[in-house]
Amino acid sequence: MKNKPIIGISMGDASGISPEIIIKYFLYGKKGNFNIVVFGASNVFAFYKKLFNLNFKINAIDSFDSIDEKALNVFNCTSSNPSEVSIGRIDEQSGKLAFESIDYAIDMAIHNKINAYVSGPINKKAMNLAGFNYPGHTEILAQKTNTTKYVMMLGYRKFRISLVTTHVSLRQVSDFITKERVFNTILISHKDLIEKFGIKKPKILVCSLNPHNSENGMFGSQEELEIIPAVEEAKKIGIDVVGSIAADTAFLPQNRKIYDCFVSMYHDQGLSVLKALYFDKSVNITLGLPIIRTSPDHGSAFDIAGKFIASYQSMQEAVLQAYKMNKCKQKNH
Structure with a gap:
């Protein structure tokens, strides 16, 4: 014992x-x-x-x-x-x-x-x-x-979502979406997926903030100025990450089979999907x-x-x- x-x-x-x-x-x-x-x-x-x-x-x-x-x-x-x-x-x-x-x-x-x-x-x-x-x-x-640097992840078994922002109003979300925050969320998620989940080569998908991945800047600039630069920086250090991907298609079943973690820009963007699928089974995990x-x-x-x-x-x-x-x-x- x-x-x-x-x-x-x-x-x-x-x-x-x-x-x-x-x-x-x-x-x-x-x-x-x-x-x-x-x-x-x-x-x-x-x-x-x-x-x-x-x-x-x-x-x-x-x-x-x-x-x-x-x-x-x-x-x-x-x-x-x-x-x-x-x-x-x-x-x-x-x-x-x-x-x-x-x-x-x-x-x-x-x-x-x-x-x-x-x-x-x-x-x-x-x-x-x-x-x-x-x-x-x-x-x-x-x-x-x-x-000082930590990430809220929620998931059920192999479906995992890391959040860039957590309990803030929608009005505040866009101000919190910075290259540094997105990069740190990717980095911390990648590290713990290896060390605490036993995934040797994690595959990560990063969601967009705005509809249709901002439609080439028509619906906002966060993708071009903050999210994509963070993804590119993560790629440079060897992380297998893609993005930004329009959030309305990011969580399709074929993607859930491929990716070990989805990085969501705000609370309800990712958790609405998770709870619709696994409401009474999902788990909150603090990374970092x-x-x-x-x-x-x-x-x-x-x-x-x-x-x-x-x-x-x-x-x-x-x-x-x-x-x-x-x-x-x-x-x-």
């Missing part, structure tokens, strides 16, 4: 579906040659166990030496361990617990106590109410790991970090919290993806 990799999962927002999907994955999901440890508050899981009338063992631990492979191992790492949870609403206590579990889990990954980190869904407003003013997981990870981090590709879903109807498929894929990435990383090192 001691030689098995440990996949750490932060508890997420206790008022949402995160504890439920963690429990469901533990009870019903696909496992591998690894152990999972949840960072959070064991009483939260006892609360949901009782609510859902389930029969399983919760092993509250404060040391990795106490892992029980037949139990849900919860590493108590929060400042409180409440026995009651406010279900389905924004709650300051849940926001505090969520941040504390994230903070501790990242520390464990940085210090190699766990082999990979999977983050349970949070509610950003709840976390902000508790005094932790971060836009999301990625910014916490970047700060704690001292990472010194640690492995994945998460389910959905939020805390307060509207269905406490009803035992949430799908655990995306959590399962996030755990299995983290395990595969760790295997590739260990092999390359």
Whole structure:
């Protein structure tokens, strides 16, 4: 058991579906040659166990030496361990617990106590109410790991999309599309596709920003001034990349068979396609970090919290993806 990799999962927002999907994955999901440890508050899981009338063992631990492979191992790492949870609403206590579990889990990954980190869904407003003013997981990870250049990738198995811009308004997107940003997204994606996905010679397709690839400048200049120069620079250093390609044809089935990663200019350009195809299975992956981090590709879903109807498929894929990435990383090192 001691030689098995440990996949750490932060508890997420206790008022949402995160504890439920963690429990469901533990009870019903696909496992591998690894152990999972949840960072959070064991009483939260006892609360949901009782609510859902389930029969399983919760092993509250404060040391990795106490892992029980037949139990849900919860590493108590929060400042409180409440026995009651406010279900389905924004709650300051849940926001505090969520941040504390994230903070501790990242520390464990940085210090190699766990082999990979999977983050349970949070509610950003709840976390902000508790005094932790971060836009999301990625910014916490970047700060704690001292990472300035990172990329949000989302995908399901061999269909992967890296984003040049993430959570910004459409009005701001064009200002953020610079040669440097596009080039760094290509570069970071290429590096991690090799090191963490085991793809020896990644093939990357870069989308256009404007309709019809700007139609020779009729619909904008970003392709000519920023995107294509970034692609050409990436080619010069040996990266197998094409672009820019009109986004309305970039994701056709034949392209999804050829390319290992698509670089999308903005959030909905790529993720609308991904979620239309694999809504409950896709995974969020942060590239460019010194640690492995994945998460389910959905939020805390307060509207269905406490009803035992949430799908655990995306959590399962996030755990299995983290395990595969760790295997590739260990092999390359």
